[in-house]
Amino acid sequence: xxxxxxxxxxxxxxxxxxxxxxxxxxxxxxxxxxxxxxxxxxxxxxxxxxxxxxxxxxxxxxxxxxxxxxxxxxxxxxxxxxxxxxxxxxxxxxxxxxxxxxxxxxxxxxxxxxxxxxxxxxxxxxxxxxxxxxxxxxxxxxxxxxxxxxxxxxxxxxxxxxxxxxxxxxxxxxxxxxxxxxxxxxxxxxxxxxxxxxxxxxxxxxxxxxxxxxxxxxxxxxxxxxxxxxxxxxxxxxxxxxxxxxxxxxxxxxxxxxxxxxxxxxxxxxxxxxxxxxxxxxxxxxxxxxxxxxxxxxxxxxxxxxxxxxxxxxxxxxxxxxxxxxxxxxxxxxxxxxxxxxxxxxxxxxxxxxxxxxxxxxxxxxxxxxxxxxxxxxxxxxxxxxxxxxxxxxxxxxxxxxxxxxxxx
Ligand SMILES: Cc1cc2nc3c(=O)[nH]c(=O)nc-3n(C[C@H](O)[C@H](O)[C@H](O)COP(=O)(O)O)c2cc1C
Numbered sequence: 001x002x003x004x005x006x007x008x009x010x011x012x013x014x015x016x017x018x019x020x021x022x023x024x025x026x027x028x029x030x031x032x033x034x035x036x037x038x039x040x041x042x043x044x045x046x047x048x049x050x051x052x053x054x055x056x057x058x059x060x061x062x063x064x065x066x067x068x069x070x071x072x073x074x075x076x077x078x079x080x081x082x083x084x085x086x087x088x089x090x091x092x093x094x095x096x097x098x099x100x101x102x103x104x105x106x107x108x109x110x111x112x113x114x115x116x117x118x119x120x121x122x123x124x125x126x127x128x129x130x131x132x133x134x135x136x137x138x139x140x141x142x143x144x145x146x147x148x149x150x151x152x153x154x155x156x157x158x159x160x161x162x163x164x165x166x167x168x169x170x171x172x173x174x175x176x177x178x179x180x181x182x183x184x185x186x187x188x189x190x191x192x193x194x195x196x197x198x199x200x201x202x203x204x205x206x207x208x209x210x211x212x213x214x215x216x217x218x219x220x221x222x223x224x225x226x227x228x229x230x231x232x233x234x235x236x237x238x239x240x241x242x243x244x245x246x247x248x249x250x251x252x253x254x255x256x257x258x259x260x261x262x263x264x265x266x267x268x269x270x271x272x273x274x275x276x277x278x279x280x281x282x283x284x285x286x287x288x289x290x291x292x293x294x295x296x297x298x299x300x301x302x303x304x305x306x307x308x309x310x311x312x313x314x315x316x317x318x319x320x321x322x323x324x325x326x327x328x329x330x331x332x333x334x335x336x337x338x339x340x341x342x343x344x345x346x347x348x349x350x351x352x353x354x355x356x357x358x359x360x361x362x363x364x365x366x367x368x369x370x371x372x373x374x375x376x377x378x379x380x381x382x383x384x385x386x387x388x389x390x391x392x393x394x395x396x397x398x399x400x401x402x403x404x405x406x407x408x409x
Pocket of ligand 1: 014015016017018019042043044045092093094095096125126127130
């Protein structure tokens with residue numbers, strides 16, 4: 001399954017910042033996604049990374065100076081601007097941010113930027129005090145007002161020793177923000193609620209019953225919905241994942257907590273996608289203190305938790321309700337039954353245990369089951385691509401179908 005970046009022409013601007021080495025990884029990721037990448041470096045960037053590396057990896061000459069003789073005889077700052085589908089500057093120094101905010105064109109990158117009409121993504125990276133400097137913030141505001149897309153720097157320990165905002169985000173995060181430019185904004189105005197991750201059911205203060213769900217599929221769904229313009233609420237069990245850009249997250253631990261938060265917000269949602277691996281049973285009694293090792297065998301009585309999806313199906317009126325089913329056998333039988341019993345519009349099922357998909361994997365192999373009895377068997381694909389495909393199907397097979405209340409979702 002092709003990435004949305006496949007076949008796109010991306011121009012990568014690299015400036016003289018300490019994070020310039022990360023743009024090599026970014027270039028590789030764009031290429032892995034099928035994009036064609038050309039690189040423009042500032043003269044100062046050459047102090048940090050050599051153009052040879054970018055040239056060898058990109059397969060294109062690096063645009064360094066305005067006045068060198070280009071073998072192809074083109075006016076490169078115009079030709080590259082016209083062919084670009086998106087431009088990303090990573091890292092963007094305080095210097096380039098100031099120059100772009102003022103419309104200065106005194107080198108290859110700044111001159112090129114004035115000629116670009118495609119989406120422009122700016123990834124500032126610098127010392128925290130530099131980033132917080134009022135002049136820099138003023139310039140960033142100006143550029144956002146001019147239509148630049150800002151990828152905010154991360155927090156943490158910086159190469160200069162300072163701790164705070166200024167780190168260039170991981171290349172994969174930047175790649176996702178660039179990819180966002182190419183998705184249809186077909187969920188604009190919609191409210192999407194997503195649940196993700198495992199739940200934890202405490203046995204005693206130091207032990208719990210849980211499952212190996214990483215939350216990656218649910219987070220991919222939330223990220224995809226936000227990229228397509230939806231207002232997204234992510235209700236998440238414990239995971240190691242960062243909240244996707246543009247998504248509001250509420251953290252919960254137990255199945256009971258997840259049920260309370262879901263029911264509180266469900267009425268407000270247009271589309272609900274339940275990806276969380278919610279525990280079906282919870283210990284009926286939580287021990288107040290740590291159970292000490294003694295008896296050879298102990299019994300922990302368990303009771304059923306609330307069936308969140310079934311309850312949502314019972315309450316459902318105008319909403320689109322999508323569930324996930326992870327099974328170890330008879331996927332088709334269980335998924336079809338769940339679809340009907342819980343009044344779902346679609347269910348995405350997968351067989352766990354396959355190394356190429358499921359829990360904790362970056363990929364998934366899913367089957368989509370629809371209300372009309374049809375089944376779509378999808379190939380293995382990364383979870384972001386799978387998430388977008390699910391929204392394509394919700395749009396084409398549910399919202400725009402004859403069976404769903406028209407115009408209400
Ligand atoms: C070791 C070193 C690291 C630097 N790191 C950064 C940085 O991370 N961000 C930044 O804005 N400037 C940084 N600078 C300063 C820029 O290199 C300087 O402002 C330069 O004029 C930027 O030029 P350019 O924007 O044309 O690439 C650094 C300078 C040095 C010597």
